[in-house]
Amino acid sequence: MRLTCPLCGPRDRREFYYSGDAVLLARPATDAPPGAWDDYLHNRDNPAGVTQDLWYHEQGCCSWLKVTRNTVTHEILSVESVAGTSTAGGAA
């Protein structure tokens, strides 16, 4: 599997660290109830099909990337940098 890093171009999967579902970008507010944090940290849609997850280009440019891909076919649909994305978009 290869990911096309927006800065470095197509790179081998081994250069990247997988961090999990891109729901991690939607961090709850600091005063959100415990249930919102439990949901954010643990519960997942876990789709069989198109999903978005976060990858870190550990052995490249050290960008955090949001990858849209298919969990059934392993097809990569898009790779975009999350630089500048607000992480304060979660449920309060």
Add this chain to the structure above:
Amino acid sequence: MRYSGFKVLVQGLFGNTGWTPAWRDPAPKADYDAVIIGGGGHGLATAYYLAKNHGLTNIAVLEKGYLGSGNIGRNTTIVRANYFLPGNSEFYSHSLKLWEGLEADLNYNVMHSQRGLINLFHSDGQRDAFARRGNAMINQGDDAVLLDRDGVREILPYLDYDNTRFPIYGGLLHPRGGTARHDAVAWGYARAADRRGVDLIQNCEVTGIDIVDGRVTGVQTTRGAIRAKKVGMVVAGRSGQVAAMAGLRLPIESHVLQAFVTEGLKPVINHVISFGMGHFYISQSDKGGLVFGGDLDFYASYASRGNLPMVEHVMEAGMTLMPMIGRARVLRSWGGIMDMTPDGSPIIDKTPVDGLFIDAGWNYGGFKAVPASGWCMAHLMATGDSHPVAAKFRLNRFATGHILDEEGTGSQHNLH
């Protein structure tokens, strides 16, 4: 038909023409007391113990493919009870005891072979950790023997003891650990459940879960609607999709785990060997193939096939540990879909929907758990209470903080 040595002899004399199918192929009824979604090891075991221990016989197992077509048929067949944490330890201990009586109980040869399992260690710190784990196993009533380097060398002379990075300091031997024939476990439970009146319904995919006023009333399937007072979801890697039919989101992410088998060889590896530092473990099947595997591919996947970097990593680990296997040719590799929880431990619990139960989150260790998982899930579905040995496998433990982190690596996704 009850199986016996005498039957085999008689059938042999008459050309094996008298065998009958091991289970019926019934059409689904309109109404059951309980329905199990998932005809794998855990689902079939649940149905069997519901019938045997709790007297429920108006029950069905719904399987979207054929019985045993999922992870029960694609694992590396290891059976062990070498867990450390209270909550895990008593559960896997119970499971191993059930394994030891399983063949007589099911009247089926599951080829359970207690050949001994050895976890290798490579530093003083790791030795201390394994000594402690062994003590926990002994306290639980199971067996553990701490072997030094020479002790391991005596029984596994073919390992590389002087690898620069991972010299072998010794190993923790679990004599009652071993392997079993994975498909036979599914078939044995299926046949035994069928003999007690359980309907095993294949090619029957659940497409919806009916809920009225917060209570489950049945399921929709590709073979029609089925009413049920109780429904158990026992679908491993597909737990996310099935739970979503009931409006639930689970603390589960599905990942692919690869395994490999070589061409058949003469007997060479007599134990199960686990090389944790290299993420590698191996045993030899009765057919002669070396069965081995490693770690997850480490990204969410339902593809049932893996990626080449992990293939390379597993082969490297194998060559590091036992250079002799470089001559063996790999015959096949495959991937299974693992229902990974944040803390690496399973869930056997009620759900927020009355009458709907879940048995999931087996990570990469579900095979050895099959008997106790079925036993405890049946207990939960029949009585409404958690079985004492599975009382900590709660669905809400991440919210309450009562996590079961056997590896000690944390309680967020992608750490186990």
